[in-house]
Amino acid sequence: MDGEIAALPAERGPSAQAVTLTINGEPRPLRIEPRVSLLDALREHLGLTGSKKGCDQGTCGACTVWVDGRRALACLTLAVTCEGHEVTTIEGLSAGGELHPMQAAFIDKDAFQCGYCTPGQIMSAVALLDEGHAADDGQIREWMSGNICRCAAYPNIRAAIRAVRDAAGGE
Amino acid sequence: MSGVIGQAVSRIDGPAKVTGSAHYSGEIALPGLAYAEIVGARVASGRITSIDTAQAEDAEGVAGILTHLNMPKVNNVPLLPSLIGGPAPGETFFPMQDDVVHYAGQPVAIVVADGLEQAQHAATLVQISYAETPSITTIDQGRADAYEPEKIFGGLMPAQTRRGNVEDGFAAADLLIDAPFRFAANHHNPIEALTTTAVWDGDQLTLYDSCQGIKAVQLTVAALLGLSPSKIRVLTRYVGGAFGAKAMVWPHVTLTALAAQYVRRPVRLALPRGQMFTSCGHREEQEQHIELGATSDGKLTAIRHHKISITSPFDDWAEPAFGVASQLYACPGFEGVHRLVRGNTMTPTFTRGPGEAVGVFTLECAMDELASELGIDPIELRLRNITDVDPNTGHPWSSYGLRECFERGARRFGWAGRNPQPRSERHGNWLIGTGMATAGYPIAFFMHTQRARAHLYADGTAIVQTATQEFGTGTSTVMTQVAADGLGIGLRDVRFEFGDTDLPNAGSPVGSNGAMMVSAAVHNAATAVRDQLITLAVSDSQSPLHGADPAGVVVAGGRMTLAGDANTGETYSSLMQRHIMSDAEAIGSWDPPPLDTPHGLLTFGAQFARVAVDADLGIIRVRHMVGAFAPGRVLNPKTARSQLMGGMLWGMSQALLEGTHMDTRHGRWANASLGDYLVPVNADAPDVDVELIEVEDHVTGPLGVKGVGEIGQVGAAAAIANAVYHATGYRVRELPIAVEHLLAHLPSGPASAAAGAQPDLT
Numbered sequence A: 001m002d003g004e005i006a007a008l009p010a011e012r013g014p015s016a017q018a019v020t021l022t023i024n025g026e027p028r029p030l031r032i033e034p035r036v037s038l039l040d041a042l043r044e045h046l047g048l049t050g051s052k053k054g055c056d057q058g059t060c061g062a063c064t065v066w067v068d069g070r071r072a073l074a075c076l077t078l079a080v081t082c083e084g085h086e087v088t089t090i091e092g093l094s095a096g097g098e099l100h101p102m103q104a105a106f107i108d109k110d111a112f113q114c115g116y117c118t119p120g121q122i123m124s125a126v127a128l129l130d131e132g133h134a135a136d137d138g139q140i141r142e143w144m145s146g147n148i149c150r151c152a153a154y155p156n157i158r159a160a161i162r163a164v165r166d167a168a169g170g171e
Numbered sequence B: 001m002s003g004v005i006g007q008a009v010s011r012i013d014g015p016a017k018v019t020g021s022a023h024y025s026g027e028i029a030l031p032g033l034a035y036a037e038i039v040g041a042r043v044a045s046g047r048i049t050s051i052d053t054a055q056a057e058d059a060e061g062v063a064g065i066l067t068h069l070n071m072p073k074v075n076n077v078p079l080l081p082s083l084i085g086g087p088a089p090g091e092t093f094f095p096m097q098d099d100v101v102h103y104a105g106q107p108v109a110i111v112v113a114d115g116l117e118q119a120q121h122a123a124t125l126v127q128i129s130y131a132e133t134p135s136i137t138t139i140d141q142g143r144a145d146a147y148e149p150e151k152i153f154g155g156l157m158p159a160q161t162r163r164g165n166v167e168d169g170f171a172a173a174d175l176l177i178d179a180p181f182r183f184a185a186n187h188h189n190p191i192e193a194l195t196t197t198a199v200w201d202g203d204q205l206t207l208y209d210s211c212q213g214i215k216a217v218q219l220t221v222a223a224l225l226g227l228s229p230s231k232i233r234v235l236t237r238y239v240g241g242a243f244g245a246k247a248m249v250w251p252h253v254t255l256t257a258l259a260a261q262y263v264r265r266p267v268r269l270a271l272p273r274g275q276m277f278t279s280c281g282h283r284e285e286q287e288q289h290i291e292l293g294a295t296s297d298g299k300l301t302a303i304r305h306h307k308i309s310i311t312s313p314f315d316d317w318a319e320p321a322f323g324v325a326s327q328l329y330a331c332p333g334f335e336g337v338h339r340l341v342r343g344n345t346m347t348p349t350f351t352r353g354p355g356e357a358v359g360v361f362t363l364e365c366a367m368d369e370l371a372s373e374l375g376i377d378p379i380e381l382r383l384r385n386i387t388d389v390d391p392n393t394g395h396p397w398s399s400y401g402l403r404e405c406f407e408r409g410a411r412r413f414g415w416a417g418r419n420p421q422p423r424s425e426r427h428g429n430w431l432i433g434t435g436m437a438t439a440g441y442p443i444a445f446f447m448h449t450q451r452a453r454a455h456l457y458a459d460g461t462a463i464v465q466t467a468t469q470e471f472g473t474g475t476s477t478v479m480t481q482v483a484a485d486g487l488g489i490g491l492r493d494v495r496f497e498f499g500d501t502d503l504p505n506a507g508s509p510v511g512s513n514g515a516m517m518v519s520a521a522v523h524n525a526a527t528a529v530r531d532q533l534i535t536l537a538v539s540d541s542q543s544p545l546h547g548a549d550p551a552g553v554v555v556a557g558g559r560m561t562l563a564g565d566a567n568t569g570e571t572y573s574s575l576m577q578r579h580i581m582s583d584a585e586a587i588g589s590w591d592p593p594p595l596d597t598p599h600g601l602l603t604f605g606a607q608f609a610r611v612a613v614d615a616d617l618g619i620i621r622v623r624h625m626v627g628a629f630a631p632g633r634v635l636n637p638k639t640a641r642s643q644l645m646g647g648m649l650w651g652m653s654q655a656l657l658e659g660t661h662m663d664t665r666h667g668r669w670a671n672a673s674l675g676d677y678l679v680p681v682n683a684d685a686p687d688v689d690v691e692l693i694e695v696e697d698h699v700t701g702p703l704g705v706k707g708v709g710e711i712g713q714v715g716a717a718a719a720i721a722n723a724v725y726h727a728t729g730y731r732v733r734e735l736p737i738a739v740e741h742l743l744a745h746l747p748s749g750p751a752s753a754a755a756g757a758q759p760d761l762t
């Protein structure tokens, strides 16, 4: 081995820095390294464990949150890039202890089993209605396909989305 | 008694799960927590020649690194399936005890750091050199050295199943079906990865572990580390799916405990998705070859069913393929033989519908072929062969219901009037086909004594406890119902407490036994408390029930009354207050019947599927699935339906999507991610109808529950494969079925004229 290289100090990335994220409407100051994902910032630094880690690779949707109201995969988003943006997580969905209609519909239609994909499914499902992508089952199936449910509650997830859509007067 | 059993109650853990407040194993806040990352072996076979951790140790935040050079030695513990109730390591091999590498991904170092990213980064800095030796990672590579083990499945099952004389059966047959099948390996991939957090307090260890059986974790870690189980407590309430991946206790759990001991801090290890393919077993790559003999009127005379599969260097593990396959039909001759190839993979394990999901696939595809050859309707062919007794023992089934499953399923599906001719229905460019299959799943009485505690307070509310965990089966909801029913109080007055090894013993819910065994203990605990108070009431001269026959007292809404005279009685509360009792408590226990109980033990069902195959591209879409099942007593139709639906969609996935493929050059799985290993997404999942047929069973515990965890998957893949044949006229004999299998056999394909001809497997 080259002695000169061996003598170099160990590899170090940029160190932790102060960031203030806005999560569910509240400013949350924290110190994190730039490489920390939004998902790990939420789960490991802020104690907001409602957003789940299923793959950490952008393939399962368990970490779905909203950034400025749009669906985003928190595992593929660096937390420091969210400064100045509004992040909404499952913990921010039900105001004042009342379940959001989508949360209630998921319980009513038994749209989950283990529940691990569920926060991500619900964040996607609510966004889907806002996006206007729930006109029929074909649309729901396509636009919900970024969220894997290994328990395969899919037909019941569709039923929950239909129930909320129809109660809101359709699209 | 209160009528809450059988109600479609919504999950009691629902509010916690939909708001994100349900805590899974990796979500417990702990002061001083450090993060662990495993380094997996890069080669599939060989030795570690050097390992240099200096650079990693110097990386920011690193608290400690364990390799085979400084890892404490652990005890050897035999592999025994967790359903037995003892220590249950997933493989007899334990990593980092020496420098030998048996499979790619085998843990060779574990790095602990202050932060998750620091641990992940430092793990990449561990420098390891290997002396690589040639590996065997597929059946084809090891076929020449295949052997017949004495026992399989952790020593629980014989490798052979035989009855009657198959040669006589084949000699008596008018028609023979001979069908070889191949199956890719499968990985469970629950969405929550296996995750362990270990916390030492002196010589006491607490584990938060994503598992299917907290008792199994406690006993396994105790056995490996030579600790008393009384020193280990496992706390696990919610588990993010399991499907068999978390049924056995894999090395990473004990590695995390050892790492926490080494760095003297709490340590959490969450397996990255890629390591989920080399850390918790898999359904092994396998081939099955079935031969059927039958008379011209469709009566089976002989079945020969052979399986070859690949196991690890250390364990004779094969999913048992011939349980249900040998029991569904009254065929006089049966021969089932498992053969194994030793390879450089970890020990395979239970995967949903273990063994039966594949064995029944093979049988039911062959039955479909037989029906086609004989020109007999597939359901009619089954009806000519089903049996009221277990053909292996001659014992009557503990409960049956298969005929009703065929009837109700067929009606719901619209099977009647089906044109049996392949390629007989076409909508635009879609070839439409329908198929069916029989389903079955064993009831295994391997478990030890099950226990639960019921504790009733003088205000009429209760806490009922047992050491189980909720991984999506609905057990926390269903056991609340069973407890409320047994105590005769309202659902809201019961809190079901679980997820702690300090609570009374419950076995690992595996093999679809959870609802049966846990409900038996909970029922017995609840009714024991009820009976204590009824006994007290009838002997109390101040009670309106004084002198009554205890057997003639019923309880509902917390009030004991004479059966048929609701006006005579009193509440638990008034009785308890009069006796200055603040509470009443009982342990309920249940022992399964002996293994040689004179009953045939299976749950039955029937599966139906409609598929559409693109006539040019061979793309397969499942349009509709119907399953009819007879799972004994249904405790909660809402959660039971969901489990069966999930199982059926797993069957769809088994048929069309799931396969882990080996890169034999490196001996590594080639598609170890959720991007490359296909599991169904919403767009893949058709609507699913589930018919529940309740059958009375007096053998399977006090409530007559059988099980719904796996049977949904069994037969579903066969129904789809049979429907693909009906749509295209071509039988694919490999799973997952892919476009490539069909392309040459579509209407516009080169082999179109030969549609329906036997496939060439070469």
Ligand code: FES
Pocket (backbone or CB within 6 Å): A052, A053, A054, A055, A056, A057, A058, A059, A060, A061, A062, A063, A064, A073, A074, A075, A076
């Ligand atoms: S954890 Fe982000 S997509 Fe899977």
Ligand code: FES
Pocket (backbone or CB within 6 Å): A111, A112, A113, A114, A115, A116, A117, A118, A148, A149, A150, A151, A152, A153, B191, B240, B241, B472
């Ligand atoms: S509910 Fe288990 S993964 Fe969706």
